[in-house]
Amino acid sequence: MKQPIDLATWPRREHFEFFSAFDEPFFGLVADVDVTAARAEARRLGVSFFLYYLYHAVEAANAVPEFRHRIEGPGQVVAYDRVHASATVGRPDHTFGFSFIEQQPSLADFVAGAQLEIAAVQATRGLNLTERTGRPDVLHCSAVPWTRFTGLTHARSFRHPDSCPKLSFGQAHAHGAGLRMAVAVNVHHGLADGYHVGQFLDAFQQRLK
Numbered sequence: 518m519k520q521p522i523d524l525a526t527w528p529r530r531e532h533f534e535f536f537s538a539f540d541e542p543f544f545g546l547v548a549d550v551d552v553t554a555a556r557a558e559a560r561r562l563g564v565s566f567f568l569y570y571l572y573h574a575v576e577a578a579n580a581v582p583e584f585r586h587r588i589e590g591p592g593q594v595v596a597y598d599r600v601h602a603s604a605t606v607g608r609p610d611h612t613f614g615f616s617f618i619e620q621q622p623s624l625a626d627f628v629a630g631a632q633l634e635i636a637a638v639q640a641t642r643g644l645n646l647t648e649r650t651g652r653p654d655v656l657h658c659s660a661v662p663w664t665r666f667t668g669l670t671h672a673r674s675f676r677h678p679d680s681c682p683k684l685s686f687g688q689a690h691a692h693g694a695g696l697r698m699a700v701a702v703n704v705h706h707g708l709a710d711g712y713h714v715g716q717f718l719d720a721f722q723q724r725l726k
Contacts, residue, residue, distance in 0.1 A: 519654070522586070522594040529708070533594065536707035540675055545683075545703035546711070547668055548718050553695035555725040564628050566689070567660055570698075570725065572627045574684055575602050575620045577720035578656055583709040584717060587653045588680040594708070603655035603681075606638040606645075614638040614645035617655065657683040665690050669701040680705040 524530045536542045552570065559569035578584040578600060585597045602618040616638045621627040638645055661669075666687045673679065687699035700721070702714050 518598045519587075519595040520598075522596055524592065524594065527594070532710075533707040536705070537588070539706075541673070542705050542707055543671075543673070543683075543703050544706050544711075545669070545671075545701060546714060547666065547699055547701045549692075549697045550700055550718065550722050550725060551692075551695055552689050552698045552725055556689060556696055562624075564624070567662075567686075568628050568631050569624070570686065571602055571604060571618070571631070571658060572620075572624050573724040574658070574686075574700075574721055575600070575656060577717055577724055578682065578684070579620065580720045581709075581713055581716045583713040584656070584682050584704070585654075586680075586708045588678065588705070588708070589653060597654045600654050600656055602658050603650050603652075604658040605660075606635050608639050612642075614641055614643065615647075615650040616645070617649045617652065653681060655681055657681050658685070659683075660686045662686075662688050664688055666699055666701070671703060680708060682709075 524533070527533070555570055555573070556566055559566040562569070582596065585600050587595055587597065589595050599620060601620045604616050604618055605613045606616045607613050616634045618627070618631045618634050621630060664687060669685050671683055683703040685701040687701075689696045689698045700718065702717065704714060
């Protein structure tokens with residue numbers, strides 16, 4: 518479900534109009550999160566570490582209203598009740614396909630649905646870009662577990678309207694006695710600021726603990 522936002526009373530109206538006129542309206546930052554407890558809990562539960570932190574990342578994003586806002590036409594902003602994950606899924610031949618992983622009330626249900634979706638995508642070829650994987654009520658998610666990155670950019674077509682937040686997760690690496698992981702967050706500046714990215718990262722970190 519979604520509700521239109523009344524631009525006449527929306528505090529971000531001028532921010533939206535200003536940044537929407539940019540050729541590149543997205544901004545991003547990279548921050549480390551502590552995943553020591555999260556990795557241990559995923560192992561205890563016997564679930565994929567990727568799916569464990571992906572579930573909590575989507576839950577954290579849903580807790581920040583600005584991460585559920587989307588531009589769906591000239592001068593039209595909507596607020597979704599809930600957003601989901603469109604994650605890249607790797608294949609044995611080192612290509613990837615897009616997926617749609619519906620957010621669920623529980624980690625167990627999320628993992629069960631994600632495992633089915635991952636298997637289905639791995640059985641396909643190409644990008645698997647469909648109306649389902651390209652729907653607007655998603656977060657574009659990807660993992661780069663081979664690399665400890667400190668910066669990240671995305672390939673983007675300026676002709677294609679896009680306002681979905683993008684979350685990329687790096688390699689979990691030793692940090693003192695624990696583990697840390699880089700998270701790159703890119704959002705449309707007409708819909709969100711650094712404050713909202715900070716809210717997401719705080720909520721994500723709390724869930725990982």
